[in-house]
Amino acid sequence: MSDGSERPPLIELSGIGKTFGGVTALSNVDFVLREGEVHGLVGENGAGKSTLMKIIAGVHTDYEGTYRLDGQPIQLRSTRDALAAGIGMVHQELSIVPELTVAENVFLGSQPVNGAGIVRWRHMARAAGEHLKRLGIEVDPTMRAGNLSLGLQQLIEIGRVLFSGARIIILDEPTSALSPPEVERLFQVIGRLRGEGKSFVFISHFLDDVLAISDTVSIFRNSRHVRTAPAAAFDKAGIIELMIGRGHEELEESYLHELMLPAASTAPVVLETRGLTLRGAFADFDLTVHEGEAVGIYGFMGCGQLELVRALVGKLRPDSGQLLVAGTERRLANTAAGKRAGVALVPESRRSMLFADSPIYRNVSISVLERISRWLLKPAVERQITREKIQELKIRTASENVALRTLSGGNQQKVALARWLAYRPNVLVLAEPTRGMDVGAKDDVVKIVRALKEQRMGVVVVSTEPETVLSLADRILVMRRGRITREFAGETVGKDQLLAAA
Amino acid sequence: MRTWVLRRLTAIAPLITLFFLVAIFASASPSFSTVDNAANILRQVSITAIIATGLTFVILTAEIDLSVASVANAVGILVAFFTVQEAYVNIANVPLPGAFAILFAVLAALALGGVTAFGVVIIGIPSFIMTLAMLQIGAGISAMLVRGQIAYNVPAVVKTLGSGTIFGAPWIVIIAILFLAVGHFVLTYTRFGRYVYMVGGNREAAEYAGVNVKLIVAAVMIIGAFCSGVGGMLGVAYYGSAQQNQFDDFLLDSIAAVVVGGTSLFGGKGGIPNTIIGLFVLGVLNNGLDHVDIDSFLKILIRGLILLLALVINVYAQKIRAD
Numbered sequence: 001m002s003d004g005s006e007r008p009p010l011i012e013l014s015g016i017g018k019t020f021g022g023v024t025a026l027s028n029v030d031f032v033l034r035e036g037e038v039h040g041l042v043g044e045n046g047a048g049k050s051t052l053m054k055i056i057a058g059v060h061t062d063y064e065g066t067y068r069l070d071g072q073p074i075q076l077r078s079t080r081d082a083l084a085a086g087i088g089m090v091h092q093e094l095s096i097v098p099e100l101t102v103a104e105n106v107f108l109g110s111q112p113v114n115g116a117g118i119v120r121w122r123h124m125a126r127a128a129g130e131h132l133k134r135l136g137i138e139v140d141p142t143m144r145a146g147n148l149s150l151g152l153q154q155l156i157e158i159g160r161v162l163f164s165g166a167r168i169i170i171l172d173e174p175t176s177a178l179s180p181p182e183v184e185r186l187f188q189v190i191g192r193l194r195g196e197g198k199s200f201v202f203i204s205h206f207l208d209d210v211l212a213i214s215d216t217v218s219i220f221r222n223s224r225h226v227r228t229a230p231a232a233a234f235d236k237a238g239i240i241e242l243m244i245g246r247g248h249e250e251l252e253e254s255y256l257h258e259l260m261l262p263a264a265s266t267a268p269v270v271l272e273t274r275g276l277t278l279r280g281a282f283a284d285f286d287l288t289v290h291e292g293e294a295v296g297i298y299g300f301m302g303c304g305q306l307e308l309v310r311a312l313v314g315k316l317r318p319d320s321g322q323l324l325v326a327g328t329e330r331r332l333a334n335t336a337a338g339k340r341a342g343v344a345l346v347p348e349s350r351r352s353m354l355f356a357d358s359p360i361y362r363n364v365s366i367s368v369l370e371r372i373s374r375w376l377l378k379p380a381v382e383r384q385i386t387r388e389k390i391q392e393l394k395i396r397t398a399s400e401n402v403a404l405r406t407l408s409g410g411n412q413q414k415v416a417l418a419r420w421l422a423y424r425p426n427v428l429v430l431a432e433p434t435r436g437m438d439v440g441a442k443d444d445v446v447k448i449v450r451a452l453k454e455q456r457m458g459v460v461v462v463s464t465e466p467e468t469v470l471s472l473a474d475r476i477l478v479m480r481r482g483r484i485t486r487e488f489a490g491e492t493v494g495k496d497q498l499l500a501a502a
Numbered sequence: 503m504r505t506w507v508l509r510r511l512t513a514i515a516p517l518i519t520l521f522f523l524v525a526i527f528a529s530a531s532p533s534f535s536t537v538d539n540a541a542n543i544l545r546q547v548s549i550t551a552i553i554a555t556g557l558t559f560v561i562l563t564a565e566i567d568l569s570v571a572s573v574a575n576a577v578g579i580l581v582a583f584f585t586v587q588e589a590y591v592n593i594a595n596v597p598l599p600g601a602f603a604i605l606f607a608v609l610a611a612l613a614l615g616g617v618t619a620f621g622v623v624i625i626g627i628p629s630f631i632m633t634l635a636m637l638q639i640g641a642g643i644s645a646m647l648v649r650g651q652i653a654y655n656v657p658a659v660v661k662t663l664g665s666g667t668i669f670g671a672p673w674i675v676i677i678a679i680l681f682l683a684v685g686h687f688v689l690t691y692t693r694f695g696r697y698v699y700m701v702g703g704n705r706e707a708a709e710y711a712g713v714n715v716k717l718i719v720a721a722v723m724i725i726g727a728f729c730s731g732v733g734g735m736l737g738v739a740y741y742g743s744a745q746q747n748q749f750d751d752f753l754l755d756s757i758a759a760v761v762v763g764g765t766s767l768f769g770g771k772g773g774i775p776n777t778i779i780g781l782f783v784l785g786v787l788n789n790g791l792d793h794v795d796i797d798s799f800l801k802i803l804i805r806g807l808i809l810l811l812a813l814v815i816n817v818y819a820q821k822i823r824a825d
Contacts, residue, residue: 315709339712352706357770358699366700366711369693376691419711 007034010070010168010199011056011087017064018051025051026063029225031218033168038190038200040214040231042207043243045465047220049203053170056201057089058082088166092173092302096153098146103128105145106160132159136189151182155189162198169193170201175209176302179481187213205300205502207236221245240496262474263490265290269327270458271312271343271427276321281307282482285321287460289427294449294459296473298466298498304482305462306348309429312460313345314338326426339367342426346416348435348462353416356405360397361386363404363415367423389418393448410441417448427458434468446471466495478502515819516764516779519812523783527790534793541672547759547785548678549574549737551777554756555685556729558777559722561760562689563702564769565622565629567726571753572640573614574734575746579644581607581660581735582653582744593651600657604735611731614640615724622723623716629723637753644746653744656735664739674740681729686774698722702769759784762812764819783812 011033018026026048033039041049054060055067058076067074069085076082079089096105103121104111106128112120129141137155145153154174161169175183190200190213204210210217211231218228219242226242271289276282282304289295299305310316312323314332323330325341332338335345344367347353355363365372365382372381386400393414397407404412413433420428430449434442449472452459461472469476476488478501486501528535553570560567583595584603598606614636621632656664663673689695700708701718709715733752738744763780765772787808791801 313710334714334716335709336712336714336717344712345710347710351704353710354707355700355703355770358703362696362700366696366708366713369696373693375693377693377696423712 007036008071009033009068010035012068012071013052013056013065014068015065016052016055016067018048018055018060018062024223026055027223029065029220029223031056031225032228033199033201034216035199036194036197037216038194038202038214040210040217041201041203041220042205042210042217042239043220043226047243048223049220050172052220053089053172053201053203056082056168057087057170059089083164083166086165086167087170088161088164088168089170090154090157090161090172090174092176094150094153094157096145096157098144100145101125101142102132102139102145102148102156103141105156106131106141106163108160110164128163131163132156135159135162136192149182151178151185154178155186158189162193167197168199168201170203172203173205173301174202175204175206176300183209207239207499211236211239219243236500237496240499243499244495259470259494260492261476261488261490265293265474267291267293267456270325271460272322272324273312274322274324276308276311276318276323278304278307278311278316278318281316282311282479284483286484287477289458289460291456291458292453293475294453294461294473296469296476297460297462297479298469298476299464299479299502301464303479303502305464305479306431308479309345309347309431309460309462312338312427312429313343314341315345339423339425343429344420344423344425344427345429346420346431346433348431350409350412350416354404354412357403359401360390360395360404360407360415361400364389364400364418364422367419385422386418389421392421393418394444410437410444413437413441414444414448417445421448421452424455424457427460428452429460429462430472431462432464432468433461433472434463434465442468442471466498469498470495513764513776515815516762516776516783516812519762519815520779520783520786523786523790523808527786527793531790531793531795534790539789539793543782543785543789544675545672546789547781548672548674549733549740550752550755550759550784551678551781552681552733552736553730553752554759554777554781555681555774556722556726557756557760558685558765558772558774559689559698560629560726561757561765561767562698562769562772563719563722564705564767565719565722566757566767567618567629567633567723567730568753569614569618569633569636569640570726570730570733570756571749571751572637572644573611573727573730574737574752575749576614576640576643576647576734577607577611577731578734578738578749579647579653579744579746580610582656582738583647585653585655585657587653587655591651591653593648593653595647595653600659603657604660607735608728608731611727611734612724614731615727618727619720619723623720641746648744648746650746654742656739656744660735661739664736665742674736677732677736681732682774682778689773694718694721699770702771704770755784755788758809762809762816764816 009032013031016026016029029052031052043049051060055063058079058081061077103125107124112124114120125141132139137159139152145156158169174186178186202210202214211234214231216228217231217234219226219239221243267290269288270291273285273287276285285308297305307316311318314335314337325343330341332341361383364386368385372378383400390397390400395411395414397411404415433445449459461469463469476493477484478486478498480502533539553574557567557570581603584598584606586597587593587595618632618636621627622629663677666673689698697713697718700713701715705715734749737749741748759780760777761767762783763776765776787805791805
């Protein structure tokens with residue numbers, strides 16, 4: 001028995017189950033958090049860890065099983081309830097208000113006022129400063145929060161949660177956007193608070209970070225709790241194995257076997273970046289894409305991949321470095337220039353790529369209008385092109401004239417692909433191409449990418465899901481905090497290696 | 503039938519408003535429903551129609567132009583400034599041949615639109631604020647040029663198009679119809695028009711589809727200023743004088759015409775047919791109130807209330823369709 005388990009449980013969940021519209025998110029999960037403990041929580045996307053934390057923090061109030069706080073059964077009705085009970089959550093997207101000062105952020109929603117209802121600014125600044133100092137955070141409380149580094153903003157948010165009376169703090173991916181010294185400082189603050197008896201749940205994809213700070217680690221897989229043990233009992237490889245579930249039952253969807261990547265392509269290069277850098281997003285990025293090759297970029301949320309793909313098509317302008325399309329250096333002024341150069345992006349969210357109220361054919365033809373008409377539109381040609389793509393991609397729709405929003409999510413995604421299939425760029429960049437798709441639709445995407453490669457198009461697939469990258473890419477780059485950490489080419493690779501490199 | 507009606511309710515709602523207004527005014531006043539008065543209404547909405555044509559482009563891309571009336575005023579005064587005035591008009595003007603006066607006035611309209619476009623697209627000022635500044639700049643140009651005076655003369659061509667007739671038909675109405683027709687054609691049948699709708703429908707998606715969004719927005723702002731300028735020039739001829747603040751009512755009227763007609767302020771939905779219905783609603787309302795015998799001060803309030811009602815009906819019609 002480690003000393004952790006001798007302390008009384010603070011939170012005790014047992015037999016927790018939760019479904020969303022028939023889809024199981026959690027099934028019969030037990031979870032114990034003890035006083036003065038940092039409890040690491042790991043698992044793949046969709047393993048259920050976020051759902052569990054949202055139950056603890058009062059976001060989800062409708063679930064099976066029992067929730068005990070300090071040994072007493074409790075039914076939280078809201079996050080406000082949870083906070084009143086001493087449970088606070090710091091989300092990956094911080095809720096710091098950048099326009100307000102540090103002090104205002106610390107006191108957000110509970111500003112001290114005098115008898116006339118006037119905010120006591122000086123008192124507020126002093127109290128906030130002292131409070132943060134006690135946590136070991138040295139910052140001028142009158143500074144605008146937005147001017148501070150992300151790491152400091154996060155600490156201030158933790159400070160606010162504590163200030164509102166929390167003794168249990170749930171941190172969701174707290175280190176994903178931090179530099180190593182910032183991570184170090186965060187860990188110091190957590191360590192100090194732990195010494196004072198505060199408890200933390202630390203959710204992260206960064207296993208090194210989890211192992212460095214946690215006393216106890218719990219692993220989740222496919223909506224189930226797999227194992228909980230003191231952190232010292234784990235190593236990184238062991239955790240990855242438990243997360244993926246090698247040799248276990250629910251494996252149809254994950255990559256049980258290692259995948260043999262094909263030998264490096266010798267076809268001409270269609271897209272190349274040399275030292276491409278965008279401050280705060282990615283740095284020194286060297287990417288080479290050959291004709292008919294699909295390059296996968298795998299990395300966790302927030303590793304800079306979304307900025308990278310935007311820089312490739314001219315939506316964001318890199319600070320330095322070169323971008324070459326088919327051997328010619330380009331400085332893309334906008335996405336129109338990117339498209340003319342032959343680079344197109346299917347972004348990660350459907351809302352930002354589709355015209356929901358427009359008919360399907362207008363969603364498809366928008367990429368090729370310049371080719372089919374100089375001044376006047378030719379709707380008959382637009383419809384014809386769209387009909388061909390509907391057949392080719394097996395898009396399920398009554399006709400090309402119905403509004404796009406009547407289609408299912410997977411079919412909408414295919415419409416976005418159809419648009420670029422009609423245009424045939426040199427390079428098509430796909431961000432999260434299979435997000436939210438069922439297995440059948442995912443298979444269709446695999447086929448579409450194969451067809452693109454046969455047309456000698458270069459493809460870049462960017463995803464936070466290892467399966468997506470593994471199933472679509474010929475060569476895989478792993479990205480971590482804006483840089484390439486590992487390249488897999490012409491060798492066997494599995495999900496565990498991707499996870500370990502990220 | 504029921505679903506057919508429901509689906510088209512957004513388009514039909516302004517028409518219903520229009521029919522109601524016509525019915526009410528026709529029953530309230532015998533002088534309202536005459537051929538002469540119908541012709542009056544057409545003439546009265548013509549300048550608004552020219553300005554609203556450009557504004558339809560602007561609003562379809564989810565931008566706004568609050569400077570339309572002010573630009574119209576400035577360009578109208580400018581064309582008079584370049585024309586010989588009577589001796590008693592005490593303006594330090596620069597008389598030019600009529601063709602040049604018109605050319606310079608049109609160029610000035612395009613330049614004002616260009617400045618707006620630059621501010622919105624390159625600097626990134628929201629069009630609401632940018633055109634508010636342009637409203638003031640246009641007013642400033644007007645004030646500087648006439649210095650409190652009134653000019654009366656405009657080039658002959660402008661005078662004919664603004665106040666003349668051909669075979670008994672007022673030129674101003676013909677020009678308005680021409681503007682609306684060309685506007686409709688461009689929006690419906692050209693590639694540029696499609697881009698206007700797509701940019702308004704989902705700007706981000708248009709950008710990722712490779713549309714040069716900034717170019718489209720710049721173009722609609724310039725089109726808006728051009729239409730305003732032409733409206734202002736012809737308006738000076740129509741009213742027979744050029745003076746400060748003469749077009750102030752046209753800001754509200756042109757925006758109301760576009761929006762009451764059912765074009766969405768959020769962009770992407772609507773078009774010139776909507777604007778035409780909106781123009782009629784506004785024309786009938788403004789004209790009809792003059793035919794009924796009520797306190798003229800109360801009329802201003804009534805006009806506002808009816809416009810509000812028309813907008814409320816539009817919003818509900820849109821909601822019903824969405825369900």
